[in-house]
Every structure is written in structure tokens, then in C-alpha cells.
Amino acid sequence: MAEARMIDIYIMGSRYQVPEGLTILTALEYCGYRMIRGCGCRAGFCGACATVYNFKNDPQLRYDLACQKTIEQDMYLVQIPFFPAAKALYNLEEVEANGEQVLKLYPDLVKCFGCNNCTKTCPQDIEVMWFMSDALRGDIREVAIKSFDCVMCGLCAARCPQGLVPYNIALLSRRLYGRYLAPPSKHLEDRIAEIEAGKFDAEIEELRKMEQSELKRRYAGREIEPAY
């Protein structure tokens, strides 16, 4: 049995003793809470486990992902299993990649008064308020780049006093950038045309019908492009 110092935590107000070193998520489970909501990839990528905590003698709220944050003595914990947030519906093929489009779909964007709660809340340390001001200026590329690491946990929307949904505005901007503003890839277009023209059919057919011993010989002898 592993030796571990036991520490006190409070789950929705009730005190539990748990071994040091667990995450908020595994501490909840250690205490017998079976997760249905508030738990997804368990690795910091899906944003399902947005969590709020403070400490027994420190009322200031902190925010994080429950699957990544290590528990500390006297933490008060609560999960945010769901937060209602507006999402504009649009047909990507019928929109324009400019700032007016973003404003048209999310007109409340103009209500941002720069309180910076979103940035302070972000468990990914993204400069949310800055990309919101980029969005106001219509700089879609900047929004896309600054927001790229967003896991869409929703904490920014939950804390915005104006009811804005920064993560959905960011997603719209990234999709507009990827679809319309990123430079096209000629080698990709060429290859798709070659495949459609049947350029590789004979070669693949040959490999598919090849004796396994010959296939193995080809594999062992294939030229390998250096990784860098």
C-alpha cells in the first residue's frame, strides 16, 4: 500500500480525507462520487470537467480542469457539469470571412467591456479578452491563432458578466480562417486530381495482389525519407 499523507477537502461543503497527489477528478471518485457529467477524456483535452474551487479560509474563486488539477489542503470543490451558452447557426458555405460576419452572428460582442474575467478564468491560459478585442476589430486571423488551444470548457462564458460566449466566437473565427483565409495547398489539390485520374491504381493493384514474401521484401527495402 502506498504511503500517502491524507489531506482534507470539501466536496459541495462536505469534508472528506483523501491521499495527497490525486487530481480533483480522482479525489471525487476516491470519495465515492460516480461521474456521469463533468468527466470526458480525463487528460485535459475535451473540456468536460470545468471546475471551480476556493479554500476554507480564502473565498477567492479559482478555475481549472478537474482531471488535471492536483488537490490541495482545505480545497472547496464544485463541478460545473453544464452551462447554457448561445451558439449561432450558420452555413459555412454561405458566410463571408470578415469581421462584419462575426458581428452579425454574435452581435453581443460589442457589449464586451474588457473586465478580463474570461482571461483570468481560462484553464488553458489563453488571452481570451485580447482575442475578443481582435474579434471586435475584425481580425479573424488573430482570433484563430490566439484561441487555437481552446478546449471549449465553457468557463469563460460562465464568468462573462455580459453573457458573451468567447469560445464559440473563437470557433467561428477559426472555421472562417481554415475555410477561407488559410492559403490553399497546391500539392494536396494536385494529388486529389491524380487519384481521381487513376494515376496510382495500377501500382496499388500490384501491391494488393502481391505474394506476401515479395511485399515483405519491398517493405524492408523501401526508401525512408529522413525525419528532419
Added chain:
Amino acid sequence: MPYPGYMEESIRKVEATRQRRLKETFPRITLEEKAPLLQKFHPDFIEEGMRKLLVGPNKGSRTPNEMADVLEGNSRIDPDKIDLLRIDYDVDILVIGCGGAGASAALLAQENGADVLLVTKLRLGDANTVGAQAGTQAADRPNDSPAIHYLDTMGGGGFTNVPELVEVLVRDAPGVINWLESLGVMWDKNPDGSIHELSGGGASRLRLHSARDYTGLEEMRVLRDEIRNRQINYLEFSPVIELLMDDKGQVAGAILVNLETNELSLVRAKAVVIATGGMGRLHIQAFPTTNHYGATADGLVLAYRVGAELIFMDTMQYHPTGAAYPVQILGQLVTEKIRTLGAQLVNADGEQFIMPLDPRDVVAAAIIQECRRGIGIKTPTGEVGVWLDSPMIDIIRGSGTIGRELPAMVRQFGRYNIDIITEPILAYPTLHYQNGGIRINPEGATTVPGLFAAGECEGGVHGRNRLIGNSTLDIFVFGRRAGRAAAQYVKEVKPGSLRLDHVRQWQRELERAGIAGSRAISPLLLPDYASHMPDYLPDYGRQALAVGQIKIA
């Protein structure tokens, strides 16, 4: 100091050999050396970890014990208590699961004129797709070709892959990259628009399309948004617990359970696409896993009970580099992209022992061998691992590369005060992927009429070992194909009347095999970490009553 002192001493040895190793190329493994290494050290070859299935279409074939437990499980329902006349949802196509495969299938089915219902166990997009970091393979550079991609994929799979499936995988790949971009996926690109592509284990060309190290997240959040934009109907927290059939032997719908209210509902559908992903949360051989919370092989159980054949169920993929330290992220994915970018694997003495870009089964077996030899590094909680020498990347490719290419990894370790730009990562294999699954044809059709499958739950594409970047390709290639084929199928099929006789037959088969009383119910739906802390975590001696031991008056 991030690592304990004794681990720091080993890191000093890693640093001492770094300059020499920068010029040192460890030879790739030969096909002759590969077989004995795998047989000795790969978990697939541990006899006591496997058993033969006693029932079902694959009766007599071997699979890990944990997989056999769910495949041989009892149904969650009593067919006599289900009213098949009370239909809650009546649709053309039911898609089960919403990772990359399910989302693609739903989009393509709708585009092809079908009325689609998408159901998922957790939230829309909570799937292994979001955790995929490194990238997606597609042979689209001038020095590459689908034929070379074919050869790499077959070799990686030990030449056991189903050739017809590999052919469509490599042929559809460039089109998939283009489709995703047309939906707004932001690929890492060079200023001239060419895609910034990287190498990967077992790939002979630079072929990996990335979105930083958030590739799967980027793909998934775009597809999820598109499902919402196109207003495809979906139900969250509503897993399927049993498929429905009709009196003509066709799959004809499913029974759902609302995970929060336990309410059952019936879906009648002319076709069903299973896209439920993998099995990591079964913790085969007590391995930790990179998989999401819902990865419990449910789709395999459902398909197996209606008679669908499975293939390659004796082979699982252990990702070579799961995090071995700190314990908070034990077993979580440390992307292969780190090796792709130039990091070597070294033992406690700072010496290489495997070519870092050999296929995953080989690298995983080599790490296990090194640790059994006693030249791994032991952590304070009793884990063991080898060093993944990440600081090499910035030395080889220039300062700033790690920060630019691996923000998720920098962030993940940074939370625990480990700076992967200056210090190596401790890694050990972790349960990652189900190489096999439901047998399909190139259109995603299973061996049962009306049942289609796509993504990790199907098998044959990867043979006995999948290559990096071929899973986030598989989900889109076969998700799209299954969605399209199912939409075509529903235009022609003549549905019969609903039946649950297959469940009665299944229970009789369990009785005849003498295992009905000893098997748990399945599909599992979610792991029960509230009753039992997972075995891979340190034993903290928690005493808790399992649910069911407590009587409440």
C-alpha cells in the same frame, strides 16, 4: 525541482550523453528481430492475459480476459418487459457514438438524404478523437504516394491487414484532408500554403498533417459545430444498451438508456451505424490508458449479440509513451510527435535502446524489455519508465520548436512544474487502441444486414498494429463511407417488424455454455471508479463498500 533528487541524477546522465546521441542513429529493427522481441515483451503475447470466447460468432477465438468478460456478458434488459410497439424515435439511420467516425457518418448520411439520429454516451464529441495529438496521415506530398502509404500501413500491421480496407484508406486520405479543411479545420501550414508535414513511426515519408499537438481536438470541435449547424438531431448521455432486429434478420434500431434518469427509449431505424470507439477503460492487464471515460467497447458487445463477426480481437495497441510521472497524469498520452520531432528514448544510463520511429508495437516492447532489465527509472509511487529526451528537439530544430509544435504537452507537464523544453519526460507503455474490431467491407457494412461500423470499433484496416496518424484517418474515411452506404441502403431496404429474439437466444447460449450466472452485465457503459479505484493507480488502501453491498431500508 520538478523531479525527485534521485531522478534528477539519472537526468544528469541523459544530459551527459546528449551531444554524442545527437549524431547517433540507432538502427531500425529488422523483420527477423521484430518477432522475438514482440513475443517476449509485448502484452499481446502474455498467455494468461487471454482466453478463448465460449459463445458468439467468434466462439473459440482468443481475446484479453477483460474483453471476453464484456463480450460474454448478460444483457441489461429482459426482452419480455420491453414493449416493441412503443416507439420513441422513428428514423432512417441511427448513428451510435459521436467521435470523428460517428460525426462523419451522421454528416454524410444526412447529405445523402437520410433522416439521422445521433446518440452518444457522454457529450457530443466526448471521444478518443479529441485526445489524438500528433496528426492525420495522407500521402499528398510530391515524393509520396498512396501506394507508399499502403506499403507502410501493411508493414506496420505485420502484413495481416485486410488489403481492400487499406486500399480505400490510402486512396481516400488526401480527400479527407481537403474535406476537413473545407469545413474549417486549420492545418499547420507553411506560408506558401503547403502543409507542414512530419514523419511518424513506421512511415517512410513525411505524411503527418497536424494542428499543433491538438489535431484531434481541432478536427472534433469543427465536426461537432457542423453537426449543430446542420441541425442533425442528437441525444447526449444516452448510450445504446441493446440493438433491435426485425423478423427478417435485419438490424432495425436500438434501445437507449438516459444515464441520468435511467429511462429507456426505443429507436426504430432502417440502418444503424456503430461508431463507439475503443476499449481502453477495460484496463486490459491492469494497464492505465490514454482513452476517454466512455471507452468500454460497448459497440462490440452490441454488434456481437446480433451476430456480427469480429476480427483481430487478440491484439491491442499499447502506446509506447504514456506518462509515467507524475502520478496525476499516469498513463496519459505523450504524443509520438515528440519522437517525430527528434526526441530519442533512453534508459537510466542515458543510452538509446530502440530506433524511436519504429512501429509502436516494437517500441512498446523495447521499453518494457529495458525496464525488465532493470535499467528503467522507478518513480516514488512505484511506477517505472524510460526517458523521452524532449530537450533534443529544440537543439535539432532550433529554439522555440517545442513551444510552437507541442503546446499541449508543454502545458500538461508545466502544470506539475516539469519543463519539457529543458528536462526529459518519463514514459512507459499505456493501453491506447483496439487494433481489431467488427469486420467490415470497404463500405463499412458488417456481416449483419442493416448494421454498419466505422472507426476504432471496426477491425482489419490496421491488421495487428496501427501506425501513427492512421486512426484519425480511419475515422473519417470509414465514417464517411459508412454514412454514405447506410443512406443508400435505407433507400432500398424493406423493414420487417421489430424483434428481440436475438437477446433471448443470446441468454440461452450463455446458459448452455454454463456462464450466464458468472458473467456480469454488459455493455459496461462506464467504468466504476467510485467503487474501485483503478488498479493502475497506487493502492491507497481505500475501504469502501461497493454499491450493492449496502441495504437501504
